[in-house]
Amino acid sequence: MDNPKPVHIDGRAGRGKTYCLYPLIGALRKEGKIPLISASSAFAAKNYPGGRTEHFQYGVPVDENNPFLESAIGTKSDRATVGPATSRYQPLAHTLAGIIEPARNFPFRPKWIFELP
């Protein structure tokens, strides 16, 4: 927990992803940390207390004419280095950069990214 990295947890339905994350979320909350829990669908987000959809949590643009959900931040942009540099993560990277940079002295600093497909 002291050396955070993005963690991708994958697995077929019912294989224990939620079961694995619940104790981790609980441990982070017990330490006074604020895990931001989001999923690509509301159905999946509802599995987690406080879970939100990615488009709600990170302002992922939703545009039925643009299925690629690309933000204006380029993948090679400094602002995209916070998260994995793929178009899907650009809004997330943008949001995290916006939170982390001005908030160095603020206790609200996201550190771990658990990606659930």
Ligand SMILES: Nc1ncnc2c1ncn2[C@@H]1O[C@H](COP(=O)(O)OP(=O)(O)OP(=O)(O)O)[C@@H](O)[C@H]1O
């Ligand atoms: N290691 C385990 N030991 C005991 N029970 C487990 C374990 N892993 C999962 N389970 C149980 O299996 C069921 C399915 O697990 P879980 O909901 O975590 O799967 P999931 O991968 O998140 O599923 P989904 O993709 O449908 O959201 C749950 O009832 C959970 O309690």
